[in-house]
Amino acid sequence: MNKKWWKESVVYQIYPRSFKDSNGDGIGDLNGITEKLDYLKELGIDVIWLSPVYQSPNDDNGYDISNYRAIMKEFGTMADYDRLLAEAHRRGIRIVMDLKEMMKYLRCKSRDNARTPFQWDDTENAGFTTGMPWIMVNPNYKEINAKDQLKQEDSVFHYYQKLIRLRKEYEIIVYGSYDLLLPDDRELYIYTRTLGSEQLLVICNFYENTRAFVLPVGWSKENSELLIGNYNDFSRSENTVTVRPYEAIVLKNRFSQIG
Incomplete structure (x- = not known):
């Protein structure tokens, strides 16, 4: 049997702009991802597929990278990225940087509701930000959010957690x-x-x-x-x-x- 780590891994893609805002500017950022690593670890993932965060004029959803050695200011700094990487590795999670034209194509085909802010809880703006979110939060966040999912044994979260566990077992x-x-x-x-x-x-x-x-x-x-x-x-x-x-x-x- 030709075993490969990437065949066995469960990959979780993050669109950072919509995942978690840590500084109240309404835009998800690297520190917001670091803040939620324990949630991802509990889910059981092995790899974060991170959509572009490099310095860019952002005319093409970040794929028009102008500097591969710098982070786009709205997402944080290179020090923030280094911290994210270290904390992810400490939890046994790898990070893959998204530079693929295929993912760009798939995202262009997505509707806007695939990019709405992650619904963490039932507080204002779904717990995504303390400021004004860059795109409108889905109004169903009062009923559908991660905090509620974690409490329900028959939730989508726990179903996928079990699927991931079975795949590894x-x-x-x-x-x-x-x-x-x-x-x-x-x-x-x-x-x-x-x-x-x-x-x-x-x-x-x-x-x-x-x-x-x-x-x-x-x-x-x-x-x-x-x-x-x-x-x-x-x-x-x-x-x-x-x-x-x-x-x-x-x-x-x-x-x-x-x-």
Whole structure:
């Protein structure tokens, strides 16, 4: 098995302007990222993919870099970056600097709501800044914010935390071979991962219809168990799974020696 650290790593991209403002000027900055490293560590990430912070006239979202040895003033200083790097490394987190044209292209295709300030809590401006944010905060921050997510066991945060933990625990998720089932089905995306004698079955419903899926041979109720799902329960008979709207299920073969 040809193992690579970057294959096994979980990467979290940060658009610094919208992540966390530390000085009240309404613009996210490097010190704001440093302030929230423990949150990212709790989530379980390994790498921060940092959108451009170098000195730039900022005519092209920071990709028009004018000096690779200086930080754009609104984001902080090189000393702030050195501190961020040191604190990230102290937590076992790497930092990759975004200089790729592909990421620029993807960002240009994004809507503005993909860049709105991170919603940290239900205080004014979602806890992003004590000043006037550079772009309007989504008004749903009173109900949807990181502080509330951390308190709820069934939150999106904890679901992704569990996904990350499973990815690190089971090599089959990273290195297992991929085989697509039902390639012509427009609603269900189903595939297996296989590594030696180990096997996982992934079942995803991308539509609002409830579907019944007949399990392949070897995946009966007595031979498999639920590894993770995005509903609080799991509906199945001996050889059939009822897949609800937008449900995602991962089954583990009971006879696989995983973990």
